[in-house]
Amino acid sequence: MSGPVLARRGFLSGAAGLAAALTLAACGDGGTSTQATPAAPASSGAPSQGPWTFTDDRGKKLEQPKVPTRIVAQVGAAAALWDFGVRPIAVFGPHKLKDGSRDPQVGNVDITKVTGLGNVWDEFNVEQYIALQPDLLVSSMYVNGTLWYVPEKSRDTIEQVAPTAGVMLTGKSATEVIGKYEELAASLGASMEGVPEAKARMEAATKELAQFKNLRILLASGGADAFWVVNPPEYPDIVHMVNAGLNVVTPSKVDEGGFFQTLSWENADEYDADVILYDTRTQALKPEEMMKKPTFAKLPAVEAGQLYPWSAEAPFSYQGYATFLEELVANLKKAKPLQ
Known part of the structure; x- marks a missing residue:
């Protein structure tokens, strides 16, 4: 971002x-x-x-x-x-x-x-x-x-x-x-x-992601006046998810720089998704703040409770990614296709 x-x-x-x-x-x-x-x-x-x-x-x-x-x-x-x-x-x-x-x-x-x-x-x-x-x-x-x-x-x-x-x-x-x-x-x-053990955990969690290929997943970050839909090829963690088999939404038109597409909150429903992963960094809006935006609150994924955290800057270590991917797997196991 x-x-x-x-x-x-x-x-x-x-x-x-x-x-x-x-x-x-x-x-x-x-x-x-x-x-x-x-x-x-x-x-x-x-x-x-x-x-x-x-x-x-x-x-x-x-x-x-x-x-x-x-x-x-x-x-x-x-x-x-x-x-x-x-x-x-x-x-x-x-x-x-x-x-x-x-x-x-x-x-x-x-x-x-x-x-x-x-x-x-x-x-x-x-x-x-x-x-x-x-x-x-x-x-x-x-x-x-x-x-x-x-x-x-x-x-x-x-x-x-x-x-x-x-x-x-x-x-x-x-x-x-x-x-x-x-x-x-x-x-x-x-x-x-601890590196060999963490690497094995990361590899095991990565293999589990393929079972969720029927879920359409959108990754986003919220700001006071904008809703940013991230562009998968620009982020190492999302590239990893896609390579592992996840179906991640790619915005049709990205901003200059290529990292994301900026939408107004009124247009937060631009893309269909079964699951929304939200940015957990300190500068991003919390879920309860985003829920105050009417268009966002009415999104099918949000109404279904399929809104889960995205650790947008998980440490680039086997330990960091083992934890990140294990939590992602646990959350996606709770989700189901909505269309």
């Missing part, structure tokens, strides 16, 4: 900003963070050795004399790496809810043990990032070459501090994305604890 509304402007960009920030860091002024700087290593697996190389999805070959241990990651990337056994020292992107609890997007990451560099779109504390002396920054990409949640205005500064690795999401299956994070985690000496 499109990024949330910009929350606030950053204050550093370009080489001049980097120089100023380095001066501040040298003086001990690391800026404000949500957590103290942790001392944990990047992984709990093999000790760091070198040299280290990794080619990311931009085709960029990263090379360092030693395996990176001080890793900063966008929350989606952090969630994936954490499940493989890599322990980032800091995260950016939605990781903490208003009540202080963990945002679902950060997965199993222990947010009390990582530094928070920013919690909303366009928020990235560059001074604090520099003070952490990172070895590597990792982020997913929806557009090749654009690291998710790295502010454009600070990108040049951020990329001068440490190497960056990007993992592409758009146009790939979940299996491909998980495989890339697995490759990266292995190169970082990850423990891989």
Whole structure:
């Protein structure tokens, strides 16, 4: 989906900003963070050795004399790496809810043990990032070459501090994305604890999806003034569902960018569906809020109670997808065709 509304402007960009920030860091002024700087290593697996190389999805070959241990990651990337056994020292992107609890997007990451560099779109504390002396920054990409949640205005500064690795999401299956994070985690000496068992669970749940091929499924996200119908080829999780045999609605006309079709709430009945999977992210409307929209409330799937959660940003790990797919299977077993 499109990024949330910009929350606030950053204050550093370009080489001049980097120089100023380095001066501040040298003086001990690391800026404000949500957590103290942790001392944990990047992984709990093999000790760091070198040299280290990794080619990311931009085709960029990263090379360092030693395996990176001080890793900063966008929350989606952090969630994936954490499940493989890599322990980032800091995260950016939605990781903490208003009540202080963990945002679902950060997965199993222990947010009390990582530094928070920013919690909303366009928020990235560059001074604090520099003070952490990172070895590597990792982020997913929806557009090749654009690291998710790295502010454009600070990108040049951020990329001068440490190497960056990007993992592409758009146009790939979940299996491909998980495989890339697995490759990266292995190169970082990850423990891989629990991975074989989780992979088996994911594969078993995936096989079960084929039994629901007679259900017409629509995936959507609700906003105050719009109803977004997602376009399956652009999302790794939905590509995975389709490859497994699910019949997912494809919008006939998608917006610029290709990720979804925007409909008014009056036109929320544009597509027929037996099941609606709704976006569970914090910025999306909750089911009870969408039910206040008359057209949505009258949809056959909604009236039949066949409205189920869609974890739109489940961690790209075998653990993350095993849980996501098992819950999906359990919900679809309750549904039936409506036409």
